[in-house]
Amino acid sequence: MTWSETILQTLKDNDVRLVTYVPDNVLTPLLRGVTADNYFMAVGATREDEALGIAAGAWMGGIKGCVMMQTSGFAVAPNTLASLIVPFQIPAIMIISERGTLGEFNSGQALVARTMRPVLDSVAVTHHTLTDEKTLRFMVDKSIKQAVSTQAPVALILSPLLTGGNPVAEAKLKG
């Protein structure tokens, strides 16, 4: 299995049916897989806070939800994390493709990426960085189970070590 197939299968194994997302290059295989599979309810959102709000409502309505976004999109979301997801105990599974590191060409991306883990720490949201296929299934599976059983969100950060990074950035660096 590829890394994206492993993640999608693990979402299924844990009955995570709703996937809300704001697209990103690195997320492409995940989003293609989600939208091509009738098991999933795929909802494209216009902003990351909106995507989190949809997942919150779905949880109240009895469905587990995953929210996919990119690093800079995560920077839109702290208000929603702090005033909704954390205090109202929504086990949102966030999957965040990591830009801004290991070969970034965009200085804005590099800086905004440095805000992500401190923000997650400041609102006490557990986060793990996924770096290799060997540990991938274990980390995703256990993180989802812990999020649901403790009713707390979790952020799973897709490192370029796992995904190969952004192909656009790669092309620019080769220049």
Add this chain to the structure above:
Amino acid sequence: MKRDDCFHALKRRLTDEIVVATYTSAHDWIAIAPRDLNYFSTGAMGLASSHALGLALGNPDRRVVVLDGDGSLCMNLGTLVTIAAAGPRNFLHIVTNNGTYEANGAHPLPSRNVDFAGLARAAGYRHACTISELADFEAQIGTLLTTEGPVFVDLHVVPGAAYPIDYPNLYRADRREALKTALRAGR
């Protein structure tokens, strides 16, 4: 027309619908229609309709009614595009429009000349209308509750009576549990 008169008219027509209400609409609604199938814990401003979309996707056999505000909608206008694309047939989006951010000191919106129903229609809602007279709302609400969604209603209102503003009461954990229990019982 007064917002609370509209809410009384809505309450008379409700059966097993989920009602998602936010900020000033929520304060009014909880006083007028306390029921287990209400949902108020919408947290970050502007997201009531997003919560409602999640609820509607998870409960396709039950109608979801959102009591949104015009200020709230302006904080999350993209929601119109998202909801229209998702296309939930069980979705009624009501915006109580008084031209102000009422919960934040009643400051005016950047513009009072927004055609919200036009925005919803352009985004792709199946039906969208504007209502300014209570008699019209009373006459149409029954039909709107059964029209295939997503349906959008821009209600031009003024505040009615003053209801208690009590956020801890709105956000009580047992209200969320009551909603989950009621939804499970209905499956």
